[in-house]
Amino acid sequence: MPGMRRWLPCRNGFGFRGVNKFAASLFGCFCLIGIPFPAKFPVVGQGRRYLFVLAWLAAAVTSGCVTATNTLSLDDVGQLRITGVTVAFAPDARIMWGDGERAYAASRGQPATESDALARTPEGQAYLRNTIATKVKGAMERNLTGALSGARAARVEVNVKSVTVASAIQRVLVGGHHDMVADVTLVDAKTGAVILTYAAQSKMSMAGQGVAGVLVDAAVMAEPIDRVVNNYAEQYGNWLLRRAGPEPRG
Numbered sequence: 234m235p236g237m238r239r240w241l242p243c244r245n246g247f248g249f250r251g252v253n254k255f256a257a258s259l260f261g262c263f264c265l266i267g268i269p270f271p272a273k274f275p276v277v278g279q280g281r282r283y284l285f286v287l288a289w290l291a292a293a294v295t296s297g298c299v300t301a302t303n304t305l306s307l308d309d310v311g312q313l314r315i316t317g318v319t320v321a322f323a324p325d326a327r328i329m330w331g332d333g334e335r336a337y338a339a340s341r342g343q344p345a346t347e348s349d350a351l352a353r354t355p356e357g358q359a360y361l362r363n364t365i366a367t368k369v370k371g372a373m374e375r376n377l378t379g380a381l382s383g384a385r386a387a388r389v390e391v392n393v394k395s396v397t398v399a400s401a402i403q404r405v406l407v408g409g410h411h412d413m414v415a416d417v418t419l420v421d422a423k424t425g426a427v428i429l430t431y432a433a434q435s436k437m438s439m440a441g442q443g444v445a446g447v448l449v450d451a452a453v454m455a456e457p458i459d460r461v462v463n464n465y466a467e468q469y470g471n472w473l474l475r476r477a478g479p480e481p482r483g
Contacts, residue, residue, distance in 0.1 A: 301431045303472055310474060312383035316422050318373045320366035320391045327395040330458060333361045365396055368458065369415075372466035380474055386422035391415050394433065398457045411438040411457050413465045419473070431472070436465040 334352035335345045337360045343351060351357045373389055381387075394414045413436055419429040438460045470476065 301434070301472070303429070303475065305429055305473075307475060310381070312385045313381045313387045313419075313428075314383045314385060315374070315377045315381050316386045316388060318370045318377075318389045318391065320369045320393065322362050322366075322393045326362075326393055327397075328358070328361050328365070330361060330365070330396060330398045332398065332456070332458065333364060336364075337361065362393075365393065365458070365462070368462045369393065369466070372462045373469070376466040376470035377473070380470065387428060388420045388422045390418040390420055392418070396458075396461065398461060411461045412436060413438075413461050415465070417469055429473070431469065434465070434469060434472075436461075436468045438464045 331348070334348040334357070337357050338345055338348035338351050340360070341351060352361065369391055373391065377389065392415055394416070396413050398411045414433055417431045417434055418427060420426065421428055438457070
């Protein structure tokens with residue numbers, strides 16, 4: 234039908250034809266950040282179509298991003314003293330970290346071409362988890378221990394659900410960023426009572442996109458895995474201590 238803009242779903246995403254540049258640009262953004270695109274927008278006037286797309290984008294971005302509530306008062310937080318950090322992994326934890334897989338292969342004297350298969354072994358998974366756990370523990374201690382010196386001893390328990398480090402190839406071809414999701418529980422060190430829980434705290438860490446972005450990222454930025462865990466710990470510290478900074482999302 235003349236003048237009608239139709240959105241056509243395709244197998245690996247969403248194809249489209251006859252769309253204006255505005256909608257096409259939004260489509261590219263949705264593909265980059267992983268927001269599912271609707272199969273069809275209603276056929277309405279040009280101005281109303283723009284408003285519909287913008288409203289849908291706002292709903293898509295905010296859905297599933299619920300800010301956890303820190304129920305501790307500033308006085309409660311000030312009484313805390315972090316005496317330890319433990320890191321564990323959920324049974325179904327998902328780890329996508331190519332650099333770690335290649336490092337494990339090298340430690341076994343194997344070529345990088347074998348890294349994927351080696352990483353799937355129990356020994357390979359243990360290597361990845363232990364390496365990440367050490368980094369998470371250190372990052373949480375740096376962000377919390379010095380800031381909390383009260384009388385009430387507390388322990389931080391981190392249960393990792395997923396760690397994703399987008400590879401350079403992915404970021405060149407289709408884009409992508411790094412992220413980490415974990416449950417963080419603050420526990421009274423003496424009684425074991427739960428003080429505060431943050432379930433499924435999520436933190437995305439930006440990464441260079443395209444060939445130029447990947448090259449700049451590698452030249453001037455910290456290692457991606459270190460960036461992921463440090464940003465995650467900093468976000469949790471900002472939330473717990475009520476410091477200025479991005480609110481964590483779950």
